[in-house]
Amino acid sequence: MHFSTPIFYLVSALVIIPAVLMVAMRNLIYSAIAMIACFIGVAAVFVTLNAELLAASQLLIYVGAISILILFAIMLTRRRSGAICLFFHRQSWAALPAGAALAVVLGIVLGSARFSAGSAPKNPSTANLASLLFNQYAFPFELASLVLLVAIVGAVLLAMRERRS
Amino acid sequence: MSWGLSFVIHLIAALVIGLAVPALSALVFPFAVRRLSGFMSDRLGPNRVGPAGFFQPIADFLKLLLKEDVAPLKADRRLFRLAPAIAFITPVLAVSVIPFSKGFTIANLNVGLVFIVAFSSFTVLGILLAGWASHNKYSLLGGLRSVAQMVSYEIPMILNIIIIAMLVGSLSLNDVVGAQGKIWFIAVQPLAFLVFIVAGMAELNRTPFDLPEAESELVAGYLTEYSGMRFGFFYGLVEWGNASIWALTGATLFLGGWRGPFAGNPGWLILKVLVLAFAVIWFFATFPRLQVDQLMNFAWKVLIPLSLVNLGVTGLLIILLPNSFLPPVAAFSWASVITIILLMGPVLRKALLRKRLKLNPGTELGTSQS
Amino acid sequence: MTPLQHYLVLSGALFSVGAWGVLARRSIIMVVMCLELMFNAVNIALVAFSNYANAGAGRGEVFVFFVLAIAAAEVAVGLAIGIAMYRLREKLDVDELDEMRG
Numbered sequence: 129m130h131f132s133t134p135i136f137y138l139v140s141a142l143v144i145i146p147a148v149l150m151v152a153m154r155n156l157i158y159s160a161i162a163m164i165a166c167f168i169g170v171a172a173v174f175v176t177l178n179a180e181l182l183a184a185s186q187l188l189i190y191v192g193a194i195s196i197l198i199l200f201a202i203m204l205t206r207r208r209s210g211a212i213c214l215f216f217h218r219q220s221w222a223a224l225p226a227g228a229a230l231a232v233v234l235g236i237v238l239g240s241a242r243f244s245a246g247s248a249p250k251n252p253s254t255a256n257l258a259s260l261l262f263n264q265y266a267f268p269f270e271l272a273s274l275v276l277l278v279a280i281v282g283a284v285l286l287a288m289r290e291r292r293s
Numbered sequence: 294m295s296w297g298l299s300f301v302i303h304l305i306a307a308l309v310i311g312l313a314v315p316a317l318s319a320l321v322f323p324f325a326v327r328r329l330s331g332f333m334s335d336r337l338g339p340n341r342v343g344p345a346g347f348f349q350p351i352a353d354f355l356k357l358l359l360k361e362d363v364a365p366l367k368a369d370r371r372l373f374r375l376a377p378a379i380a381f382i383t384p385v386l387a388v389s390v391i392p393f394s395k396g397f398t399i400a401n402l403n404v405g406l407v408f409i410v411a412f413s414s415f416t417v418l419g420i421l422l423a424g425w426a427s428h429n430k431y432s433l434l435g436g437l438r439s440v441a442q443m444v445s446y447e448i449p450m451i452l453n454i455i456i457i458a459m460l461v462g463s464l465s466l467n468d469v470v471g472a473q474g475k476i477w478f479i480a481v482q483p484l485a486f487l488v489f490i491v492a493g494m495a496e497l498n499r500t501p502f503d504l505p506e507a508e509s510e511l512v513a514g515y516l517t518e519y520s521g522m523r524f525g526f527f528y529g530l531v532e533w534g535n536a537s538i539w540a541l542t543g544a545t546l547f548l549g550g551w552r553g554p555f556a557g558n559p560g561w562l563i564l565k566v567l568v569l570a571f572a573v574i575w576f577f578a579t580f581p582r583l584q585v586d587q588l589m590n591f592a593w594k595v596l597i598p599l600s601l602v603n604l605g606v607t608g609l610l611i612i613l614l615p616n617s618f619l620p621p622v623a624a625f626s627w628a629s630v631i632t633i634i635l636l637m638g639p640v641l642r643k644a645l646l647r648k649r650l651k652l653n654p655g656t657e658l659g660t661s662q663s
Numbered sequence: 664m665t666p667l668q669h670y671l672v673l674s675g676a677l678f679s680v681g682a683w684g685v686l687a688r689r690s691i692i693m694v695v696m697c698l699e700l701m702f703n704a705v706n707i708a709l710v711a712f713s714n715y716a717n718a719g720a721g722r723g724e725v726f727v728f729f730v731l732a733i734a735a736a737e738v739a740v741g742l743a744i745g746i747a748m749y750r751l752r753e754k755l756d757v758d759e760l761d762e763m764r765g
Contacts (some may be wrong), residue, residue, distance in 0.1 A: 198692060201746060211731060230678075279740050
């Protein structure tokens with residue numbers, strides 16, 4: 129067995145265990161921390177797939193920006209509703225079997241699928257990635273920046289407290 | 294098993310250097326701050342323990358170590374203990390991508406620059422959790438302020454790192470040092486260096502941007518409830534470790550890294566780091582603190598537009614003159630730095646006058662009480 | 664080398680956990696967090712395909728960048744809506760936010 133396989137299982141555990149903990153824990157802040165652990169695990173998965181730039185972007189965007197936003201939102205909304213009382217709702221007993229069924233179906237389908245893929249991973253270099261992103265996908269890239277701009281303006285408008293005159 | 298051996302060697306080297314850099318900075322820098330700012334404001338500073346007070350940091354360390362480890366009654370204890378450790382991830386990991394001399398980098402990544410920026414998010418996380426877990430309004434407000442400040446100033450920081458990456462044409466720190474054989478980038482991009490310094494001060498929560506610790510309004514910010522070794526962890530290892538990382542990054546990006554006369558070696562890098570750290574201390578002793586609204590305005594209305602213009606012009610020059618872009622970039626950058634310095638006086642005076650008129654209308658500049 | 668299917672099964676498992684969370688939890692913030700898990704699962708699959716595919720290497724990684732950008736936008740707007748809702752109704756419960764029901 130090649131040494132990459134045990135590393136893969138280790139890294140998968142780093143992704144899946146925090147993810148399950150995140151859904152199952154009552155306290156929202158702890159859930160958020162489990163989510164951050166899961167994001168770091170996903171960055172590790174990217175490293176095993178030779179995608180260092182993506183791993184760094186994952187840390188930068190998910191751990192550095194999105195998690196911070198979510199933590200801010202949790203802290204801003206905690207006062208009266210409390211983190212503890214928000215838990216499972218009336219139909220959530222059905223959610224676990226549904227999720228498990230989805231996992232089984234996806235596992236069977238994806239695990240048994242045959243792709244016309246090579247067995248050895250290739251190594252798309254950062255330069256290769258950049259030339260793809262800024263030549264062939266330049267227009268979607270610009271569109272993404274527009275979406276981000278609209279999102280910033282929209283978020284500020286939605287979250288801003290209305291000034292009473 | 295050669296890969297296993299090299300993995301173990303790398304791991305040990307990463308741990309030793311990653312822990313040594315923050316530990317040494319925690320011992321040296323707080324003491325240097327106290328002595329130097331004492332000297333600058335004509336005081337003595339700590340001078341009792343050992344010759345000229347040199348053993349003061351060890352005494353402080355022992356004191357912090359022996360203090361009782363207290364957590365507030367209503368605090369979330371697990372998070373309260375976890376937060377300093379999360380924040381400490383940043384300096385330990387970020388050291389590993391810095392090139393210390395030719396061929397001596399713990400992790401020679403081809404995207405090292407992105408990783409340095411990415412690792413800094415752990416400190417933000419730790420500070421936010423520390424502020425939250427303390428269950429104290431001063432801690433929470435200090436933590437939120439600190440995080441807002443760090444996230445805002447990360448943008449000009451990244452924009453200026455991108456400028457250097459464009460000049461080099463690579464994201465690897467080894468290539469950055471390699472490209473500075475003839476001329477350091479501080480001479481090519483002084484504007485980027487200035488913004489890097491200012492944004493770094495804010496990112497590190499240092500004066501004049503040390504509002505999170507504004508003692509008159511927030512006690513000690515997110516550090517309020519921390520005492521003993523956990524305080525030492527945050528204040529010494531995390532804050533000053535990050536200051537070292539910032540200085541190491543700045544020295545590598547703008548001051549030629551380990552390059553220097555008589556064959557480049559880590560000694561030159563350390564010297565440059567000490568020069569940058571001295572600048573931090575100098576600012577600490579010189580500038581007053583900003584207000585929180587001024588701080589945010591400064592990031593979003595001054596630093597980010599300035600960096601964007603610099604980025605755009607530099608990129609344009611690189612595309613127009615692919616073979617000899619360094620002289621025009623340097624000309625543009627120096628011209629803008631000189632313009633900014635010349636304009637700074639009149640603009641500040643005007644802003645001061647406007648503010649004074651707003652505070653008590655009718656007074657003229659010079660006639661109001663100072 | 665680890666076969667491609669391993670990564671795909673990992674991605675599917677993470678996606679299912681995210682789906683479970685979206686279905687089971689009540690807090691709107693928690694729902695947004697679980698959506699992020701599902702985004703991450705998709706990213707793993709994209710990077711794995713990009714790494715193993717014979718032709719067009721790197722395209723999957725390019726798409727991950729777009730997913731990152733859209734995810735950031737989605738979180739910002741989603742949480743802003745959540746906070747606005749909280750200001751208005753003082754609750755974050757997706758079950759009780761049913762004003763739009765005809």
